[in-house]
Amino acid sequence: MNQAVKSKENESFDAIKEAHTLSGDAEKIQTYYDKWAVAYNSDVSNEQYIGPEYIVNLLTTLKSNNGLKTVDSSDRQIKILDAGCGTGLVGTVLKQKGYHGVDGADLSEGMVEQARSTGAYNFLESGIDLTKQNEAYEDNQYDATICCGVFTxxxxxxxxxxxxxxxxxxxxxxxxxxxxxxxxSTNFQEICNRYQQEGKVKLVNHVKDGPYIAEEGAHYWAFAVC
Structure with a gap:
């Protein structure tokens, strides 16, 4: 392998791994991603990040389950929020698939600036912390909410x-x-089970260890809101 290429791949890997050390601190995350925004797409591409394509393809396949009345995910006019949209990789795939009603939200304004350049979104909002209730969004606002690369x-x-x-x-x-x-390393399964037991959601599709990034796979979860 060309030494310069190998060096770049190492830098990309290091940038991704450093993001994993931010300890959930919103201020640190925002600052880190503001600085990383310009190089982000190149870095994740170097690490063969295919999560956005995979999660959008999963959305398009979702159907009603056991009599549960659900939104038609194949309808390209449905209103979608890309939560934690970053530079717009998921929005770009949604646009390519013909979805027109896509909004995006992210903590980092630097990432949102990159997302704006994709032309994939109707509305973009920065400063959105998903650990809190955000006044920018009403209850029951979207037909679908998609979130890739955030639960990490x-x-x-x-x-x-x-x-x-x-x-x-x-x-x-x-x-x-x-x-x-x-x-x-988290209690995500416990939380998933709790929200189902509380009647908030129903798990309709679950892909274990699906394609995500070169280093490792991801689990994908499709919930119907009750």
Whole structure:
């Protein structure tokens, strides 16, 4: 391998791993991603990040389950929030698939600036902390909420799932990825079980250790909101 290419790949790997050490501190995360925004796409591409394509493809396949009335995920006019949109990688795939009603939200303004350049979003909002209830979004606002690369080490706790549920309509979809190392070291399964027991959501599809990034896979979760 060309030494310069290898060096760049090492830098990309290091940037991703450093992001995992941010301990869920919103201020640190925001500052780190503001600085990383310009190089982010190149770095994750170097690490063969395919989570955005995979999670959008999963959304398009979702159907009603056991008589549960749900949003038609194949309808390209549904209103979608890309929560933790970053530079717009998920939004770009949604646009390529023909979805027109996509909004994006992220903690980092630097990342949102990159997302704006994709032309994939109708509305973008920065300063959105998914660990809190955000006044920018009403209850039951979206037909689907998609969240890729956010439930990962050093970022948000599993309970952030509740904010995604809140802003999604009954019968709507919440589709998230959990990096495998994150799932293994948190109580995400416990939270998933609790929200189902409380009647907030129903798990309709679950992909274990699906394609995500070169280093490791991710679990993908598709919940129908009750």
């Amino acid at each position: 080490l050093g970022h948000v706790p599993p309970t952030a799932l509740s904010e995604l549920i809140r802003i999604t309509k009954p019968g709507g979809w919440v589709v998230v990825s959990t990096r495998k190392s994150y799932y293994d």
